[in-house]
Each structure stands twice: as structure tokens, then as C-alpha cells.
Amino acid sequence: MPMTNFDIKNIDPEKEDNLSFEELIVNMGPQHPSTHGVLYLELTLDGEVVLDCRPHIGYLHRSCEKIAENRTYVQFIPFTDRLDYLASMNNNLGYVLTVEKLLNLQVNERAQYIRVIIAELNRVASHLISAGTLAQDLGAYATPLFYCFRDREKIVELFDTLCGSRLTYNYMRIGGVKNDLPPGADTSIKSFIKYEREKLKEYDDLLTYNAIFLSRTKKVGILKKEVAINYSITGPNLRASGVPWDLRKEEPYLVYDRFNFDVPVGEAGDAWDRFKVRLEEIEQSFRIIEQALGGIPEGNPTVKINKVYKPAAGEVYLRTENPKGELGFYIVSDGTTKPYRNKIRSPSFSNLAVLPELVRGVNISDAVCVLGSLDIVMGEIDR
Amino acid sequence: MKTLILQGLAVLGFVFFSAMFLVWWERKVSALIQNRVGPMVVGWHGTLQTVADSVKLLLKENIVPSGVDKLIWWLAPFFVVVPPVMAFVTLPFGKSMIVRDLNVGVLYVASMTAICVLGIFMAGWGSSNKYSLLGGMRAAAQIISYEIPLLLSSVLVVMETGTLSLQGIVEAQAHGWFILKPHLAIAFLIYLIAATAEVNRCPFDIPEAESELGAGYHTEYTGMKFAMFFVGEYTSFFIVAAMATTLFLGGWQGPFLPSFVWFLIKTYGIIFVLMWVRWTLPRVRMDQMMSFAWKVLTPISLANLLIGGWFMVNA
Numbered sequence: 001m002p003m004t005n006f007d008i009k010n011i012d013p014e015k016e017d018n019l020s021f022e023e024l025i026v027n028m029g030p031q032h033p034s035t036h037g038v039l040y041l042e043l044t045l046d047g048e049v050v051l052d053c054r055p056h057i058g059y060l061h062r063s064c065e066k067i068a069e070n071r072t073y074v075q076f077i078p079f080t081d082r083l084d085y086l087a088s089m090n091n092n093l094g095y096v097l098t099v100e101k102l103l104n105l106q107v108n109e110r111a112q113y114i115r116v117i118i119a120e121l122n123r124v125a126s127h128l129i130s131a132g133t134l135a136q137d138l139g140a141y142a143t144p145l146f147y148c149f150r151d152r153e154k155i156v157e158l159f160d161t162l163c164g165s166r167l168t169y170n171y172m173r174i175g176g177v178k179n180d181l182p183p184g185a186d187t188s189i190k191s192f193i194k195y196e197r198e199k200l201k202e203y204d205d206l207l208t209y210n211a212i213f214l215s216r217t218k219k220v221g222i223l224k225k226e227v228a229i230n231y232s233i234t235g236p237n238l239r240a241s242g243v244p245w246d247l248r249k250e251e252p253y254l255v256y257d258r259f260n261f262d263v264p265v266g267e268a269g270d271a272w273d274r275f276k277v278r279l280e281e282i283e284q285s286f287r288i289i290e291q292a293l294g295g296i297p298e299g300n301p302t303v304k305i306n307k308v309y310k311p312a313a314g315e316v317y318l319r320t321e322n323p324k325g326e327l328g329f330y331i332v333s334d335g336t337t338k339p340y341r342n343k344i345r346s347p348s349f350s351n352l353a354v355l356p357e358l359v360r361g362v363n364i365s366d367a368v369c370v371l372g373s374l375d376i377v378m379g380e381i382d383r
Numbered sequence: 384m385k386t387l388i389l390q391g392l393a394v395l396g397f398v399f400f401s402a403m404f405l406v407w408w409e410r411k412v413s414a415l416i417q418n419r420v421g422p423m424v425v426g427w428h429g430t431l432q433t434v435a436d437s438v439k440l441l442l443k444e445n446i447v448p449s450g451v452d453k454l455i456w457w458l459a460p461f462f463v464v465v466p467p468v469m470a471f472v473t474l475p476f477g478k479s480m481i482v483r484d485l486n487v488g489v490l491y492v493a494s495m496t497a498i499c500v501l502g503i504f505m506a507g508w509g510s511s512n513k514y515s516l517l518g519g520m521r522a523a524a525q526i527i528s529y530e531i532p533l534l535l536s537s538v539l540v541v542m543e544t545g546t547l548s549l550q551g552i553v554e555a556q557a558h559g560w561f562i563l564k565p566h567l568a569i570a571f572l573i574y575l576i577a578a579t580a581e582v583n584r585c586p587f588d589i590p591e592a593e594s595e596l597g598a599g600y601h602t603e604y605t606g607m608k609f610a611m612f613f614v615g616e617y618t619s620f621f622i623v624a625a626m627a628t629t630l631f632l633g634g635w636q637g638p639f640l641p642s643f644v645w646f647l648i649k650t651y652g653i654i655f656v657l658m659w660v661r662w663t664l665p666r667v668r669m670d671q672m673m674s675f676a677w678k679v680l681t682p683i684s685l686a687n688l689l690i691g692g693w694f695m696v697n698a
Contacts, residue, residue, distance in 0.1 A: 026513050032597065048517065048669060139595075139666025141585055146417040212586055212665050364517070365668045368595050 023051060026364075030059045034137045034368045037378030039352075043367065050367050053356045060382035068342035073099050073309045074174060076342070081168035083346060083380040086129050087323045089122035089159070091380075092172035094320040097253060098329040099174050102316040103309055111176040111301035112254045117189070117292045118162070118171065120285040124196070125155040126323035127236075127278040130375040134275055135207055137372035138216050144207055151199055154192050158185070175305045186293055193286045200279060208276060217272035221358040221370030224269060231354040234347050235325025237374060240277045241269035247321035259291045271373035278375070308337050324348050324375060346380035390482045394471045402617040403433040409658055416662045443606035448511065451603065455509035460608045462502025463615035470495035470622050475550045477635045477643035488549035489537055489630075493530075496581060496622055499615065500526040503583075506612070507600035518599025521589045521669060525580055528676040529587075533577035535684035536570035539691045540630045543567065553634030560633035566691040571631040573684050575653070578623035580672070582616065585661040589669055624653040 024045040029035040038059035044052040064083065068076045080091040093115055100107060132148030156166045161182050163171040171178050207213050223233065228241040238245055246263040248256040264280035266273025313335040319328035325347025332341040351374050358374075359367040407422065407430060414421030422429025447453070470492045473485045485491050500523055507519015541547055543564075544555040561567040580587035591599040601612045628634055628649040637645035667675070 024513055034595070048521075135665060139585060139588065140664065141413070141662055143413075143417050143662050146419065150418055206663070207665075210665070212667055215671060216665060216668060363668055363670065365589075365595050365666075 034372065036133065036371070036376055039376070039378055039381075041355075041367075041371075043364070045364065048364050050359050050362055050364060053359045053367065055352055055355055057352070057378075057381050060378045062383065064383040065342055065344060068339055070338065072337045073311075073339065074307060076339075077172065077174075078168065078170045081170055083344065083383060084126075084322060084324055084327070084348065084377045085167060085379045086377055087122050087126040088167065088169045089118050089171060090126075090320065090322045091327065092169065093119050094318070094322065094327045095329055096172045096174050097320060098316055098318040098331055099309070099311075101318050102311045102314065102331055102333060103174070105175050107176060108299050108301060108303060109255070109297045110180075110299035113292050113296040114177050114181055114301050115172065116254050116256065116259075117181075117289050117296075118159075118177075120289050120292075121155050121158065121189070123323045124282050124285050125152045127282050128152045130278055130323075131203065131207070131275060134217075134271075134369070134372040134375075135213070137368050138213065140207075140213075144203070147199070147202070147206070151196055154195070158188060158192070161185070173302070173305050174309060176303060177301045180301055189289060189293060193289065196282070197286065200282065203279065208279065214272065216365075216369060217275060217373065218270055219268070220271045220362065220366050221373060222268060222270045223274075223354065223358060227354065227357060228269065231357070232350045233325070233354055234350065235322065236277045236281060237274055237325065237351050239263065240266035240273040242267060247319060247326060251319075253318075253320060255292075256288075258295070259288045261287050271369050274373045274375070310335070310337050319345070322347055324377065324380070325351060327380075344380075344383055346383065348376040348378075348381045352376050352381055394468065394482065398468050398471060398618050399614065401621050402614045403437065405617045405620065405654065406433045406436075406613065408654075412655065412658045413662045416659070437610060440606055440610040445608070446605045448603050450511040452509040452511065455505045456603075459502050459506035459509060460604070460611035460615070462505060463499055464502075464611050464618065466495040466498040466502075467615060467618040467622050473549055474622070474625050475553050475629060475634055476646050477641065480635075480643050481550055484548055484550040487547050489541055489547045489552070492549070492622065492626055493534055493537065496619055497526070497530055499619055502615070503600050506604070510600070510603040512603050514596040514598075515600050515602050518591065518596050518602075522583065522600060524669075525583070525587065525589055525672060525676075528673055529577045529580035529680075532573050532676065532680040532684045533581055535681070535688055536574040536577070537626075537630060539567060539570045539688055542688075542692060542695060549629050549634075553629055553636060556633040556636055560631065560636070562631045566687055566694060567631060569687050570684070570691070571627065573680055573687070574627055574631065575657075577676075577680060578627060579657055579660065580676070582619045582623055584620070584657060586664040586667050587672055588661075588666055589672060620654065620657070621650065624650045624657070627653050 026043045026045055027040065028043050029040040030038040035041060040056040040059065042054040042056060043050055062082070064079055067079060071079070077092055077095060080095045081088040083091045128148040128151055132145035135144035136142060159169055159171075160166050162185070163169050163178055223237065223241045225241045225243055228238050228243065233241070234245070242265050244263045244265045247253070249263055261284045264277050264284065266277050311333045313333055315330070315332040317328060317330045319326045326345070327347055328345035330341070330343040330345070331339050334340040355371060355374065358370045362370070410432070411421045411428070422432035425431040425435045447456070472482045473488045473491055475481045475484070503522040503526075504519045507515045507517075507522065510516070540552060540561060543561065544552050546552060546555070562571050583589070583591060591601075596602070601609060604612060625646070628646060632649045635642035635646040
């Protein structure tokens with residue numbers, strides 16, 4: 001394989017610049033261990049240094065938005081599970097909230113509290129996977145990944161008892177939720193929080209303040225505040241750059257305005273900050289869950305759930321704070337049982353768009369680290 | 384002649400048995416660290432899993448990708464396996480268990496383990512794959528850099544004993560292992576770090592770097608040729624651990640048990656520590672690794688050499 005047109009015979013010892021260089025184009029993905037799904041990155045390398053990066057997407061395209069036009073409002077809920085499949089509950093929630101806004105539907109208090117608890121638990125599960133996969137991308141040989149999956153498993157089991165599924169839940173309903181919390185859910189969630197708080201200290205020892213981990217993530221992939229806003233980055237990635245923007249605070253939906261919690265922000269906006277902000281958000285989610293469990297009212301969260309809805313003609317846009325960022329649904333109704341248009345604004349799409357900006361000039365190892373720290377999910381990029 | 388053949392067969396048998404055992408053991412150790420059980424199906428606690436895997440690899444189709452540099456590509460696995468096996472010739476397993484006690488033992492083993500880099504680089508260059516090429520380049524840079532602190536720390540032992548023969552070095556430790564002397568303890572640590580890099584293990588597994596380069600230099604190899612890279616890797620792994628035992632931990636010296644048992648206990652102890660490190664730490668970056676070799680390890684081992692020499696002259 002001719003890498004350069006270097007020939008020993010042509011070397012003139014008097015001349016300084018004897019070697020000519022070629023750029024190396026490496027196709028990273030769509031099958032590659034650290035592209036987080038079927039992402040294809042076209043990397044232009046000079047040796048090990050990334051000169052340019054062009055993400056190619058579309059390998060997981062399933063026409064979710066077109067499918068929505070041929071389904072009733074209720075029928076589309078399971079499709080939202082498949083967007084960000086690591087945070088299905090949050091996707092369900094975003095969609096049903098949008099439809100409820102379109103219908104002007106009031107949801108009873110207990111259902112709202114249950115939604116908050118479940119959404120926050122799913123946020124914890126999503127952040128755990130993000131932490132584990134970042135460590136895996138840094139070459140920590142699956143140990144942190146297995147630890148994170150061990151802890152996530154407890155949340156998944158809880159969801160299993162709640163709605164019978166482990167990954168795609170289809171739990172939120174327009175007007176309520178599918179089931180009430182199972183008996184004993186209160187104690188099992190509390191014991192999980194107690195257990196996980198201990199484990200978070202373990203993560204700090206194993207990863208967060210590990211010298212190698214620090215040297216690999218500090219000052220790597222710095223995302224400046226202005227760049228983040230220009231690329232409409234949202235979620236933990238934006239907060240890691242120092243912008244305290246959290247929809248749960250800024251535009252409270254459900255009953256988030258009743259809870260006391262902080263919005264963790266980073267300083268430098270590097271990969272370590274993004275990792276750290278996610279770990280801190282887990283703790284904040286626990287605070288919300290504890291307050292919600294303390295104040296949850298009695299009632300039946302499954303009341304008044306129809307099979308078919310027929311909203312008046314009109315349009316609605318609603319965004320919610322997903323683990324990856326802001327998930328928005330823009331639904332246009334023409335007065336029939338099916339939406340005329342359902343546009344999904346997915347957070348990972350914007351978060352991926354900034355990748356070329358961050359990896360230009362860094363080492364190929366750091367490019368993998370930056371991609372891991374952005375925490376993208378292909379399911380919602382391609383939709 | 385007959386004994387020579389027998390000795391050769393014994394070495395080969397041990398090499399392959401040891402590589403198989405290490406693969407199984409590594410899987411069990413990693414499972415222990417990661418809350419798993421590891422292989423459990425084939426044989427008692429999966430002991431025969433590696434045998435089954437080897438049979439599978441033997442039966443696999445030998446795929447030669449188009450565009451490879453055939454000669455280099457075919458030769459590379461042999462360059463990875465043969466030199467470490469040759470290093471076994473002079474390893475003192477026990478009091479009288481040594482094939483040939485060469486009078487240049489330390490130098491011989493060091494040069495044999497260093498030849499492996501040639502095989503890795505050939506694999507990376509000949510594969511006609513960009514990831515493999517990057518892996519091969521990384522391996523060449525890494526192994527050559529870490530060779531220097533590795534040898535500098537071994538030199539201290541040679542200065543202490545005045546011999547390059549490994550059996551002679553072990554016998555010189557009859558009244559106390561070298562690791563008990565402060566300057567040699569530092570040399571032991573340097574040796575261990577450099578040896579980890581020398582055999583491409585985490586946190587220095589940069590040439591393979593699964594999450595960056597797929598599998599690095601051996602991406603394009605299948606079947607038995609792929610298995611040979613594994614055998615070579617684990618044999619080198621055994622060699623560096625055995626050398627650490629011989630140079631610093633008193634080799635086969637030890638009370639009660641037969642001498643070769645002591646040797647194996649110490650060697651596998653070091654191997655266990657290196658496995659433990661591998662399954663716990665993330666990988667360092669290429670430039671960090673190089674600057675660590677040249678700016679930290681090499682100066683420290685040079686300073687250590689000076690201090691050790693001063694001790695020897697004045698004591």
C-alpha cells in the first residue's frame with residue numbers, strides 16, 4: 001500500500017524537505033466499537049491528528065415522523081420509545097405532554113407525580129450508561145461499563161414490575177399513565193437511591209478523580225459557551241459549558257416547580273465537565289424523586305384514558321428536558337384522529353453537529369473521547 | 384541430541400499450555416473484577432474453554448484480504464511467536480531446570496522480546512488497512528521507547544551481580560531478594576511499568592486500542608494466524624513476568640516447596656497484578672505515553688543507575 005511517494009533514491013541530503021506527506025482518510029464506522037451505534041465518521045488524518053471530521057448519518061432512519069402521520073395519536077406512543085432508546089420514558093412523556101397541550105387535557109396530580117418519578121429514574125439510567133460508555137471509549141476494558149449496567153439493572157427491573165418491559169416501555173398515556181405504582185415501589189426506589197449514592201462514591205474513586213482519566217478528559221474537546229449556543233446544544237453538554245439552562249427550571253412542566261433542586265454547571269466545557277455534570281445530575285434527580293415520593297397524593301392515575309382522540313385543528317410545540325437535552329414535538333392537527341405533521345426536535349442531532357468543531361486538531365484517541373462525552377444516541381438522530 | 388529434542392518439546396508444550404492457561408485465567412480475573420462469572424460451560428469452571436476456542440480457530444477459514452503484502456503479512460505472526468519462545472531457552476525455572484544457562488542471558492532475553500515489535504510492525508504495514516497501519520506505527524514507537532527504561536533497570540541488577548547469566552543472578556539472591564534494596568526496588572517498579580508497555584497491556588495497550596482502532600495491527604488476521612498473535616502476546620507476557628521474578632524477586636529461591644513451584648508462584652503473582660491493573664485503568668493517550676517514557680521513566684532510571692552505582696562503590 002503506497003502511503004507516501006517516498007523513495008530512498010530521491011533523497012537529497014542537502015535539501016531539508018525531502019519527504020512529502022499525504023492525508024489519510026479513515027472511515028470510522030458505521031461498524032466501529034465506539035461510534036455509539038451506526039454512525040459513520042469520515043476522518044481526515046495527518047498521522048494521528050484529526051484534520052477534519054464529517055459525520056454521515058442515516059443508517060438508522062426509520063421514518064418515524066412519516067409513520068406518525070398514519071397513526072392515531074395514541075398509536076404513536078410506542079414509536080417514541082425507539083427514539084432515544086436509553087430514555088424511553090422521557091420520550092413518552094414529551095410526546096404525551098405535547099398531545100395533552102393540543103387537547104387541553106388536565107392530568108390528575110398523582111399521575112403527574114408518578115411521571116416525574118419515572119422520568120427522573122430513567123434520566124439516572126441514561127446518565128449511568130453515558131458514564132460507562134465514556135470510560136469504555138477511553139479503553140477501561142468494560143469494567144466501569146459493567147458497574148454502570150449493574151446499577152442501571154435495578155432501575156430496569158423496577159420498570160419491569162411497573163409496566164412489564166425493560167427497554168421500550170410504552171408507559172405514559174395521553175391523560176395519565178398505564179398503571180399505578182406497584183405496591184412496595186416506594187421502598188424499593190428509596191433503597192435504590194441509598195444504594196446508588198454509595199456507588200457514586202465508587203465511581204468517583206474509579207473514574208472521576210483517577211489520574212489517567214483526568215489526563216484523558218481534562219482540556220479535551222472544549223466546547224465554548226458561545227459555540228454551544230450557536231449550535232443549539234442542550235442538556236448536560238450545554239450546562240457543562242457553563243450555561244445554567246434547564247427546562248425543568250426555565251419552563252417548568254408537570255410539577256417540577258414544586259421541587260427543590262439545583263442545576264449543576266461545568267466551568268471549562270471539556271469532556272471531564274460533561275462527565276461530571278451528568279454524575280451530579282444523578283444526585284439532583286435523586287433529590288427530586290425523594291421529594292416527589294414524599295408529597296405524592298392519593299388518587300387514580302389511570303382515569304379518563306380514551307383510545308382515540310380528535311383534537312381541534314391547530315398546532316402545538318412543546319419541549320421537555322430529556323437526559324440528552326431538549327426533546328421537542330411539533331404537532332399539526334387537521335382536526336382528524338391522525339396528526340397532519342409530527343416534527344421531532346431531537347437533542348442528539350444538534351449535539352452531534354458540533355463534533356467536527358471539537359475534534360479538529362486533536363488526536364484520534366481524543367476524537368473518540370469527545371464523541372463519547374457528547375453522549376449521542378443514533379436512534380433519535382436518524383429517527 | 385535426544386535430550387535437546389526433549390527439552391525443545393518441553394518448552395513448546397509449556398509455552399502453549401501457559402498461553403492457554405493465561406487466557407482462561409485472564410477471563411476469570413476480569414470476570415471477578417466485573418461482577419461476572421466468566422467462562423463456565425466447557426469443562427470445570429470453563430477450564431477447557433480456551434481449548435475449544437483454539438480448536439475453533441484452527442478450523443477457521445484462512446482469509447487473505449486482497450491487497451496485502453503477502454510475504455510480510457504471512458511472516459508477521461511467526462515474528463511475534465518465535466522470539467518469545469526462544470527466550471525460554473535461558474529462563475531458570477528451577478535449581479537445575481534450565482535449558483541452557485547462557486552467559487549473556489539478560490541481553491538475550493531482552494533482545495528476543497524486542498524482536499516482537501518487528502512482527503507487530505510487519506502485521507500493521509502488510510495488512511493494507513489504515514487502522515492496522517496506525518496500530519503498527521504506535522507499537523513501533525511505544526516498544527522502542529520503553530525498551531530503554533526496561534534495560535536500564537535490568538542493568539542495575541547486572542551491576543549488582545557482575546554477571547549476565549540468569550542462573551547466576553538468581554544464585555546471587557540467596558541471601559536476600561534484590562527488591563529489598565531501595566535502589567533495586569525503584570528499578571523493579573520501573574521494570575514493571577516498562578514491561579507493561581513492552582507487552583502492550585492496558586494502560587499502555589495503545590497499538591490495539593479497541594475503541595479507537597478496531598483491533599489495531601491484527602485486525603485483518605483470522606483463524607490460526609490470529610491465534611498466533613494471542614499466543615505471542617501471552618508468551619511475551621509470561622517472559623516479562625518471569626524476568627521480573629528472576630531479576631528482582633529471587634527467581635526460584637524459596638523455602639520448603641520445590642524450586643520451580645516458587646518460580647511459578649512469583650511469576651503468576653506478577654501476572655495477576657498486571658491483569659488487575661489492566662481491568663481497572665483507562666488507556667493513556669499516545670503522546671502522553673511517549674512523554675511519560677522519555678521525560679519521566681528514562682530520567683528516573685538514569686538517576687537510579689547513578690545512585691545505585693554510587694551505593695555499590697561506597698558500600
